[in-house]
Amino acid sequence: MAQLVLALHSFDDSASSPSYRSLLAYHYAQAAVASGHRIDMVFFYQSAVRFGADDCTHPLTDKWLELSASHNIPLVLCTTVAETEYGLNETRICSGFHHGGLTEFAQATALADQVVQF
Template sequence: MNIGILLKEGPYNHQASDTAYKFAEAAIAKGHKVDAVFLYNDGVTNVNKLMDPPQDDRHIADRWSKLSKQHGVEVLACIAASKRRGINDDILIEGGEITGLGTLTDIAIRNDRLVTFGD
């Protein structure tokens, strides 16, 4: 099964980022293809490479970058939501990309499922 993910929450103020990442890992482990993760609203802050959590905490931006590098998952941030939150190409994680909202429609069309995390 081909899966797209929509993530609408920031990395440390809501469980959605952790849950979406764990879902992606589990889906890949079961042989499914996670095609893309589209970040919308506060979700775009997940790709900020400037986040610097304490050593004993998880590094959510690094997780998304690793998922992209290891499994070819596109990690895409909505341009409008990114601009509102000061996210630009200079602070994107490796493997992250800023794109238009129309890409979300493409993800929904080309995949068997679009799974949404966050409010």
């Protein structure tokens, strides 16, 4: 089975975005692990880093955390975006997410069979 890396770029807030890419990404991840594939990382970039905020109440945050815990999937927030755009330093992120950079993302993608971007 395939080794996958997922990159999520959007935080779908119904008040500001008609897109449902974050939900699609989550369902894709569920289907991938159910099919026997391994997800080596979910990388949250751009506005998607908001899923990792300690005060985030988006229902998908809990779902990502459950999927991560069940299948040992690292949930990585882009450090630069999280800190500079949203003020999410290490003390303001939800337990279960961690900071990482584009270097960590690049290393994971180099080892992956497929990278899927949402």
